[in-house]
Amino acid sequence: MQNNKSKTSKSERTTAAILAAAQGLFAEVGYERATVRDIAARASIDPAMVIRYFGSKDVLFARAIEFDLRLPNLAQTELSRLGDTLIRHFLDLWEGPTSGGRLTILLRASATNDEAAAKMRKMFAAQVLPMLAKISDRGEMSVRAGLISSHLMGIALCRYVLKLPPVVSMKPEQIVSSIGPTLQRYIVGPL
Amino acid sequence: MQNNKSKTSKSERTTAAILAAAQGLFAEVGYERATVRDIAARASIDPAMVIRYFGSKDVLFARAIEFDLRLPNLAQTELSRLGDTLIRHFLDLWEGPTSGGRLTILLRASATNDEAAAKMRKMFAAQVLPMLAKISDRGEMSVRAGLISSHLMGIALCRYVLKLPPVVSMKPEQIVSSIGPTLQRYIVGPL
DNA sequence: GATGAAAGTCAACAAGTGTTGACTTAATAT
DNA sequence: ATATTAAGTCAACACTTGTTGACTTTCATC
Numbered sequence: 325m326q327n328n329k330s331k332t333s334k335s336e337r338t339t340a341a342i343l344a345a346a347q348g349l350f351a352e353v354g355y356e357r358a359t360v361r362d363i364a365a366r367a368s369i370d371p372a373m374v375i376r377y378f379g380s381k382d383v384l385f386a387r388a389i390e391f392d393l394r395l396p397n398l399a400q401t402e403l404s405r406l407g408d409t410l411i412r413h414f415l416d417l418w419e420g421p422t423s424g425g426r427l428t429i430l431l432r433a434s435a436t437n438d439e440a441a442a443k444m445r446k447m448f449a450a451q452v453l454p455m456l457a458k459i460s461d462r463g464e465m466s467v468r469a470g471l472i473s474s475h476l477m478g479i480a481l482c483r484y485v486l487k488l489p490p491v492v493s494m495k496p497e498q499i500v501s502s503i504g505p506t507l508q509r510y511i512v513g514p515l
Numbered sequence: 516m517q518n519n520k521s522k523t524s525k526s527e528r529t530t531a532a533i534l535a536a537a538q539g540l541f542a543e544v545g546y547e548r549a550t551v552r553d554i555a556a557r558a559s560i561d562p563a564m565v566i567r568y569f570g571s572k573d574v575l576f577a578r579a580i581e582f583d584l585r586l587p588n589l590a591q592t593e594l595s596r597l598g599d600t601l602i603r604h605f606l607d608l609w610e611g612p613t614s615g616g617r618l619t620i621l622l623r624a625s626a627t628n629d630e631a632a633a634k635m636r637k638m639f640a641a642q643v644l645p646m647l648a649k650i651s652d653r654g655e656m657s658v659r660a661g662l663i664s665s666h667l668m669g670i671a672l673c674r675y676v677l678k679l680p681p682v683v684s685m686k687p688e689q690i691v692s693s694i695g696p697t698l699q700r701y702i703v704g705p706l
Numbered sequence: 707g708a709t710g711a712a713a714g715t716c717a718a719c720a721a722g723t724g725t726t727g728a729c730t731t732a733a734t735a736t
Numbered sequence: 737a738t739a740t741t742a743a744g745t746c747a748a749c750a751c752t753t754g755t756t757g758a759c760t761t762t763c764a765t766c
Contacts, residue, residue, distance in 0.1 A: 334732095334733090334742085334743070335742075335743070338743080338744090353627065354547075354626065354627030355627075356545075356547040356548065356627070357547065357627060359722080359723070359724085360723080360724060360725085361722090361723085361724090369744080370744065370745055370746080371724090371725090372725080372726080372727095372744080372745075372746080373743085373744065373745090374724095375724075375725060375726080376743090376744090380724080380725080381723095381724065381725090431626065432626045432627055433626075433627075434626075434676075434677055435545065435622070435623045435624075435625075435626035435627065435672075435676055436544065436545030436546075436547070436548060436623055436624075436626065436627060441676070441677050441678070444677050444679070445677065445678070445679060445680070448679055449680075466680075466681040467681050467685060467689070467693075469681060470673065470679055470680075470681035470682040470685065471682075471693055471694070473669075473673060473679065473682075474666070474669040474670045474672070474673045474674075474679075474682055475665070475666050475669050475697075476669065477669045477672055477673060477677075478664075478665040478666050478667070478668045478669020478670070478672065479665045479669065481626075481665070481668055481669065481672060482661065482664060482665045482668060483665075485625075485626055485632070486625055486632050486635050486636065486668075487632070487636070488635070488636060488639055488661055488664065488665075489636070489640075489657070489661075490657040490658050490660060490661035491661040491662075491664075491665055494658060494661065498658070498706070501706065502658075502662055502701075502706050503662070505700075506666075506697050506700070509696075509697070510693075515689070515692065515693050525712085525713070525762095525763095526712075526713070529713080529714090550752080550753070550754085551753080551754060551755085552752090552753085552754090560714080561714065561715055561716080562754085562755090563714080563715075563716085563755080563756080563757095564713085564714065564715090565754095566754075566755060566756080567713090567714090571754075571755080572753095572754065572755090
């Protein structure tokens with residue numbers, strides 16, 4: 325039997341180390357430039373272990389971008405503050421230590437990797453659309469969702485990937501007050 | 516002397532063929548996945564010619580993303596229609612046959628390629644910022660430019676790269692009427 | 707037709723890729 | 737202690753990458 329002073333087994337720790345290293349590198353340089361050897365080096369293990377634990381680079385990538393947007397339940401939000409709530413949640417997500425990295429991976433990769441782009445479309449259909457459907461049934465909700473997603477992903481692209489100076493240096497509160505009203509209109513206003 | 520029935524020499528035509536093939540492939544699969552051999556195959560020439568004519572893949576890429584946003588002179592535009600004018604120009608650019616492809620290359624590549632990301636920042640600083648500076652000197656023009664660029668690039672990302680269904684199927688007029696007012700506010704409204 | 711340059715072909719290079727299998731070491735169970 | 741399994745190491749594989757240099761073909765000029 326194994327020694328359970330620590331709850332995590334050796335293999336679990338190694339798996340976690342590989343995953344963390346992979347997420348870091350994928351986020352920094354994208355899918356194609358992040359090599360199995362570099363990932364292994366960052367995790368201080370042998371490249372063969374990466375394949376042994378995950379089967380292939382593709383699978384490792386798929387595991388590295390697994391996660392949940394944990395979108396807020398807008399049905400419990402004051403109608404006039406829907407836009408604010410949304411952009412706040414978005415910023416918390418991206419600036420947070422755990423999910424931010426994975427989102428960057430996904431965004432970076434989705435520009436050139438079909439698997440990642442498909443994941444984006446899936447998240448949109450499975451999470452963003454239903455969230456908005458709950459709070460309003462006025463027409464063209466999918467168009468509204470598209471406008472909202474476009475704006476938010478544009479912010480993410482400019483702030484976290486391209487690092488456009490003025491977008492990078494904006495304070496969260498400034499982003500909220502600028503973009504909140506726009507999102508509010510995209511949710512409940514006229515198109 | 517050369518036979519000038521056609522104004523273009525053989526080498527000019529080959530150069531153009533390579534460039535066109537490269538732009539096509541870069542736009543479709545991004546920088547890293549577009550190989551010199553694939554580009555050569557599409558141009559129906561030998562891979563060695565690609566290097567011979569352009570020196571390296573990097574140089575070819577740099578040439579493939581050269582272009583001008585040809586931003587409109589907003590100083591001659593009715594003040595109340597600045598947003599409309601901007602989004603219309605943006606759509607014309609992206610849906611146009613020549614520039615659209617290059618913009619897609621640049622956007623795709625800028626997510627993982629530093630050179631392309633730098634080019635994005637440069638275009639922003641050299642073209643977008645000055646355009647806005649001409650029409651208004653109210654404070655925080657760089658923040659306004661950042662918000663506008665974020666939104667526009669988000670649309671481009673969702674419509675031309677990720678192909679998010681509702682954003683893809685929106686008609687140009689619908690995009691103009693939805694996003695025009697937002698841009699208008701980002702230019703002259705309160706932040 | 708001979709000449710010289712331009713254009714194009716071919717095979718190979720060095721380096722880097724994901725992945726594999728045989729092997730060794732370490733930890734557990736009998 | 738010994739046998740069994742898990743964990744980790746090592747070298748090599750088959751392949752693709754950008755790039756190069758020697759060679760051949762094309763073709764306008766003398």
